[in-house]
Amino acid sequence: MLSHRSAEFRKCIYNITPRLCQVVGTATAPMLFTCSGTGGLEAAIANALSPGMRALAIRMGSFGDRFAEIARHLGADVINWNVPWGQAADPADVRQHLQAAHPLEAILLTHNETSTGVLNPLADLVPLIREATDGFILVDCTSSMGATAIDMDALGIDCVISATQKALMSPPGMTVIAASDRLMHVAEQRNTSSYYFDFARMQEAIAEGTTTYTPCVSTLLGLDAALGLIHAEGLDAVFHRHQSAAEHFRERLSDSGLTLFADPAVASPTVTSLCLPDGFSATEVRSRLESDHRIYVAQGRQEWKEKMLRVGHMGWFQPQELEAAAAALGSIISPPT
Ligand SMILES: *Cc1c(COP(=O)(O)O)cnc(C)c1O
Secondary structure: OOOOOOHHHHHHHHHHHHHHHHHHOOOOOOEEEEOOHHHHHHHHHHHHOOOOOEEEEEEOOHHHHHHHHHHHHOOOEEEEEEOOOOOOOOHHHHHHHHHHHOOOOEEEEEOEEOOOOEEOOHHHHHHHHHHHOOOEEEEEOOOOEOOEOOOHHHHOOOEEEEEOOOOOOOOOOEEEEEEOHHHHHHHHHHOOOOOOOOHHHHHHHHHOOOOOOOOOHHHHHHHHHHHHHHHHHOHHHHHHHHHHHHHHHHHHOOOOOOEEOOOHHHEOOOEEEEEOOOOOOHHHHHHHHHHHHOOOOEEOOHHHOOOEEEEEOOOOOOHHHHHHHHHHHHHHHOOOO
């Protein structure tokens, strides 16, 4: 294992940060904290808000619920905008929700809602939010970063949060957080209540090619390699590959007896959510996929636990794997008679 104070490790950080900047669409080097994506969401709230400050949580599934819950836990006054599961936040509704919650210190948004397989249209939503408020716009990009465009600086997003184990196709262990200069400035002045997740100190450490405390070094070596693959393929090619694989997979399932849970207009490039026909339980279908086909998928969450399957197609995957998943699902749901 490398020492996180060594020249070799510094090289790894200096390799990672400029390439992450391109993935996210920002000029400011992202921060790297040792924790999962949820820790990253908590870090963003702790640096952007103080107890008592008001935030609007745009919730469209269980990860949006979690973001709101963390803010509430840290003492924020959270107002909820509940979007029906399977839908994206409608840009036409932005003004009304922002007005009702005014004045706001932060807006919490999920880019790709992994629990429902829906991608929010950031390019439509964020400029409308920005126009109506100067609250910090914090975006959970855990299952979108590395698979689809974020354009953080161009859109005026204040903070994006992801984790290494999703579309960044690395082992779990690190969260990736990019923050705007505006947010960094406030975070520095405010002296966050979190000792570990201090943005100002982490930004300084990253600039010196290290992290504040001992990171998951092996995960960062993996991230370095993964970013090498992403950039060798080309960002646009990577984004296109995700989108076309998702479309092809859904097309392939169109007469399988499974129906798409998400509104097709906003269906995710990284995860497909499927409703099971009556008489099938997700636990059962999932275990048959595992035991008979060695295919691993996820179930729905909350009330959709037994009625939904979620198939991931992010980061390192092959078209043949999706083809095999579609064939196996077809053979279980509508076996040839
Ligand atoms: C995976 C995920 C998270 C974080 O989950 P961890 O297990 O804490 O890494 C947060 N938000 C979304 C949208 C996710 O997909």
